Amino acid sequence: MLELNKYPYFKYILFCILYFSEGLVVGLTSVILVLFFTEKDISISIITLIGGITSIPWGIKFVFGPTIDFFGKLGRKFFIILGGTIGSISMFFLIFIDPETYIIPFTIFLFLGHAGVVLLDVAVDAWAIQTSKTKERGKINSAMFTGLFAGTGIGGIILALIASLYGFQMVFLTTGILIFLSFVIVLFIKEKKIKIQRKLIKPLLIKEFSKRNTQLIAIMGFVFSMNFGMLRFVIPEFMTKVLLLDKMQTGLLTSVYPLSIVIGAIFGGIAADRWGRKKVLYITLVGLLISSGLLIFANTWDRLAMIYAMIGFMTGASGYSAMQALTMDITNPKIGGAQYSFLASIANFGSITTGIISGSLVVFLGYNRFFFYTALTAGVTIFILIFIKETIKK
Numbered sequence: 487m488l489e490l491n492k493y494p495y496f497k498y499i500l501f502c503i504l505y506f507s508e509g510l511v512v513g514l515t516s517v518i519l520v521l522f523f524t525e526k527d528i529s530i531s532i533i534t535l536i537g538g539i540t541s542i543p544w545g546i547k548f549v550f551g552p553t554i555d556f557f558g559k560l561g562r563k564f565f566i567i568l569g570g571t572i573g574s575i576s577m578f579f580l581i582f583i584d585p586e587t588y589i590i591p592f593t594i595f596l597f598l599g600h601a602g603v604v605l606l607d608v609a610v611d612a613w614a615i616q617t618s619k620t621k622e623r624g625k626i627n628s629a630m631f632t633g634l635f636a637g638t639g640i641g642g643i644i645l646a647l648i649a650s651l652y653g654f655q656m657v658f659l660t661t662g663i664l665i666f667l668s669f670v671i672v673l674f675i676k677e678k679k680i681k682i683q684r685k686l687i688k689p690l691l692i693k694e695f696s697k698r699n700t701q702l703i704a705i706m707g708f709v710f711s712m713n714f715g716m717l718r719f720v721i722p723e724f725m726t727k728v729l730l731l732d733k734m735q736t737g738l739l740t741s742v743y744p745l746s747i748v749i750g751a752i753f754g755g756i757a758a759d760r761w762g763r764k765k766v767l768y769i770t771l772v773g774l775l776i777s778s779g780l781l782i783f784a785n786t787w788d789r790l791a792m793i794y795a796m797i798g799f800m801t802g803a804s805g806y807s808a809m810q811a812l813t814m815d816i817t818n819p820k821i822g823g824a825q826y827s828f829l830a831s832i833a834n835f836g837s838i839t840t841g842i843i844s845g846s847l848v849v850f851l852g853y854n855r856f857f858f859y860t861a862l863t864a865g866v867t868i869f870i871l872i873f874i875k876e877t878i879k880k
Contacts (some may be wrong), residue, residue: 490675518641541838566609569607570603570669573665575662578662583595715841719841770800
């Protein structure tokens with residue numbers, strides 16, 4: 487069996503592959519679900535509601551994290567395999583359910599698919615914190631979110647192509663198979679298990695969250711993720727309803743966002759390890775503020791492609807590398823699953839809540855004002871960052 491300590495660079499590959507499976511499910515919900523439901527003439531309000539409901543597991547990571555720590559003797563690998571299996575099987579069930587007739591069962595199994603990959607996600611995060619050093623965490627997060635958004639981007643393109651050629655049932659089958667293949671590699675990794683007295687988990691959590699810095703980082707993560715939540719479902723709908731793009735055009739253009747996040751995450755992770763977390767965050771969050779505001783002028787597909795790529799790059803460099811490294815720096819490795827999952831849950835609630843109401847907000851505000859308020863979330867994030875202390879050791 488492979489030992490991560492003997493092959494340190496293999497960690498980047500491992501965590502990238504595991505996060506890739508998460509990206510497939512995110513891509514399926516963000517892009518394919520919109521195309522699938524739009525084809526069946528289901529309204530944008532219902533699309534964003536179903537998308538938001540099925541994304542709730544990302545907001546309740548605080549349930550999965552303590553569970554993983556509580557059963558620490560089972561190890562992180564056990565929960566990675568369990569979560570991946572649940573996610574994979576749930577995708578297979580979607581093949582046989584027509585959402586136009588059975589919307590509730592369809593929602594339930596899509597929800598379970600997300601729950602499975604979230605369990606995998608939390609276990610991977612805890613394993614990454616346990617096995618990484620401070621100077622590696624920027625690059626570790628780059629690798630993980632490269633996998634996540636590569637899965638989202640590639641999934642958007644390939645799954646849209648499969649949907650066009652073979653139908654949406656084949657999309658669910660392909661996603662299930664790819665999720666299964668992504669976590670098989672874990673079987674060949676040797677794991678060093680960390681045991682902690684169960685009675686110490688709660689006191690340590692209370693101690694960590696009583697720190698002002700931890701509280702500010704939690705609030706910052708929530709506000710930042712609102713930007714992602716507001717754009718997640720609205721942009722694909724904007725492409726189909728306003729710019730009148732077809733399935734393949736929408737899939738290709740939507741993939742610009744996650745793929746540019748990958749490039750941004752790689753840049754942001756390396757830069758955060760070299761120059762510090764906050765310096766990188768200030769620069770990239772200002773860029774996110776400007777680029778999100780420019781969506782007001784995205785009235786052609788080529789303008790939207792350039793602006794969406796800018797938003798993706800800034801999002802990857804800020805929220806999905808430097809900010810995550812900052813969060814890992816303040817996380818106690820003894821309760822890595824619990825503490826990090828609580829912080830991630832708070833952040834994800836920002837994207838989930840805004841994602842659920844984003845369709846209704848567009849109807850109420852119109853696209854221009856909606857994009858303006860999306861940009862403001864980056865401005866508020868910058869303000870909160872001013873009061874946060876960086877804990878990385880020079």
